[in-house]
Amino acid sequence: MGKIQKLETLTALQIAAGEVIDRPAAVVREILENSIDAGASQIKIELFNGGVQKIILTDNGCGIAKEDLELSVERHATSKIQKITDLNDLTTLGFRGEALASIAAVARLCITSKPIEQEVAWQIKTDGLNRHQSSPSSGLEGTRIEVEDLFYLTPARRKFLKKANTEYTKVDAIIKKISLANLSFNLVFSNDNKIVRKIPLATSLKDAKDRIAAILGHDFSDQLYFGESELPEIRKIQAWIAHPKFSRARSDLQFIVLNNRVIKDPAISNAIKRAFEDVMMIGRYPALVLYLTIDPSIIDFNVHPTKEQVKFQDPQLITRAIVKFLKQHIQEILSIKSSIHESLMQETPSMDFQNIQSMSPTKVSRPQENISYNQLSPKPEESTHDMLGNTYQATSYKSPFVELSSPKPPLPQVSNNHHQKTQAVSLAILQNWLLHFLSVAAPKWNVDNVLQRKVVFDFLFSFLDQ
Ligand SMILES: Nc1ncnc2c1ncn2[C@@H]1O[C@H](COP(=O)(O)OP(=O)(O)OP(=O)(O)O)[C@@H](O)[C@H]1O
Ligand SMILES: [Mg+2]
Structure with a gap:
């Protein structure tokens, strides 16, 4: 029966x-x-x-x-x-x-x-x-x-x-x-x-920052720098990265967005950890919102009912690109003199996010590749290639910042005064040394030495300011 x-x-x-x-x-x-x-x-x-x-x-x-x-x-x-x-x-x-x-x-x-x-x-x-x-x-x-x-x-x-x-x-x-x-x-x-x-809806980088503030709070958004790269192997990486000084005891302010979905991916989380290991104390987590725009044909979202997990055709390709991108931008963040000064000396420093844009050598503006997605009026398709040699149609897939553009920040004024130039060079050398000190030595110190660290920085910055 x-x-x-x-x-x-x-x-x-x-x-x-x-x-x-x-x-x-x-x-x-x-x-x-x-x-x-x-x-x-x-x-x-x-x-x-x-x-x-x-x-x-x-x-x-x-x-x-x-x-x-x-x-x-x-x-x-x-x-x-x-x-x-x-x-x-x-x-x-x-x-x-x-x-x-x-x-x-x-x-x-x-x-x-x-x-x-x-x-x-x-x-x-x-x-x-x-x-x-x-x-x-x-x-x-x-x-x-x-x-x-x-x-x-x-x-x-x-x-x-x-x-x-x-x-x-x-x-x-x-x-x-x-x-x-x-x-x-x-x-x-x-x-x-x-x-x-x-x-609020965001149609510019400034709006995007306001949106992040409305979502995650001003404490976080005030610390953010924006960086982006177009990479052949990954299409596009964009990120709002908090100064490494703004670290967390948990990874609760770390968001990985892949093709408009927040995902959980241990390999990418590990890549973020590796990228920050030289500038972050052990047991602390960086805060950032990482936007990845990847050709949908090399990823699979159909692995979990919540669509929070994803399979990559070549995970290492993605994680290597992320580490490279983040390391480069961390260096840029640390190399902004005013930011080092402000962030270490003040409790709640406020950074001008345009700084990071002007300093970003990888930021490429290619308006013709700005594919905007609108379900009601899709744009004509374009074809392009990825690093694997695959040719794919650029679908009407929307990168979160693809439609966001901001005026180019003015170039820094260069002084003609010889004395000022020499001073600037000396400052730059000192700054580099400080940077090295910050990124290599300081993070290895443990929490008990915070006071000691503050005293040394106070001294160094008062010296720099003279
Ligand atoms: N707010 C909405 N506005 C317009 N159409 C909608 C809306 N919500 C649902 N639909 C329509 O109803 C259909 C069924 O929605 P449903 O969420 O069940 O499936 P889906 O979005 O296609 O796939 P999934 O199950 O992965 O969410 C959608 O494909 C869409 O055509
Ligand atoms: Mg649905």
Whole structure:
């Protein structure tokens, strides 16, 4: 007598949904990524009781057509890919066609949407396997997603949830990560009817810094330098790097963004550690946001339901490029005389990020390669080559800073005065010596010697200032 039986549809759906949706933060991740894929520039997220009671997202993206509404909540239904090879030039955050179906399997879902070309908004509601037929509804252009009573059909799962405040914190962390990785929308986030975060859209480097401040705080953003390189082996690396003096006891201010996703990758984290080892005390972690733009055909995001992990065709190629890039920029940061002085002498120094731009020999501005992604109006495709000899179509993939441009900073004024020149050279020599001292000797000192270090620096800088 056979023992195998097919699971009921809802049970199978709920098991599959468990991989994608485990808590309110996962719901927010999925619906926020959908809004970004839809090209939204205005997004509002409202959370009630940590998201367990209700989550509402409103966007002004491209919307879902009336005839697609029912399909949008079916498993394996997506507008983003058609065949497996489409993953090779993936330009969107979603691709599985699973998120809305998973949410529908574990919560009550209501979608109201109005694409620009549709006269009125239409709405669909789900309750378990039931679909309340789509019907005309009032609504502005864009999409409104309401997710209510998370895990109401699976009380056992609901018990795993933490207190509302803990769930809220996890939602906030996801919003922060996604907003760091994608800069093209304004976001307002409220918790129990109170606005807790406003994140401004970024269209310039200065805006990007303001956005980072809104996400990670001014303490962090005030320490940041921007650097970028276009490298054949990796397409593009950009980073906001905090002065090595601004180190952390944990790696909580280290973000790795790959093609608009914040990822976790031990090999890249290790590369960051190696790059900073000469300037960071043991047990301390640098703070930075690293943006990698890599040809999608040499990476695979389809390895984990949260898409936070990635497989690289040649991981060493990537990590070597990162170490080289970071080491070079760390040297530049340390070689800015005023920054050394300010950062070591002041508690909360403020750096002019344009300094790092003017000093960055690797910063290449090639406007013709600035491929901007806009789902509604993709730019014509271009073809290019990578270091592996692969030819690939430059997809409409968007680098986070690709559209950001800032006026070239003025070149430093060179003095004609002979005395001033000699002084500048002497200062430069002293500075180099200090730099060497800073990068080689000082980091080896342990924490107990901080006072001793301060005394020596105080002396050296007072000498330099004379
Ligand atoms: N806010 C939105 N605006 C416009 N279209 C949307 C929105 N949310 C979802 N959609 C549409 O519904 C479809 C299904 O969304 P769903 O999140 O389930 O799948 P996906 O994004 O394609 O893939 P993944 O499961 O990897 O997220 C999407 O492909 C998209 O066409
Ligand atoms: Mg999705």
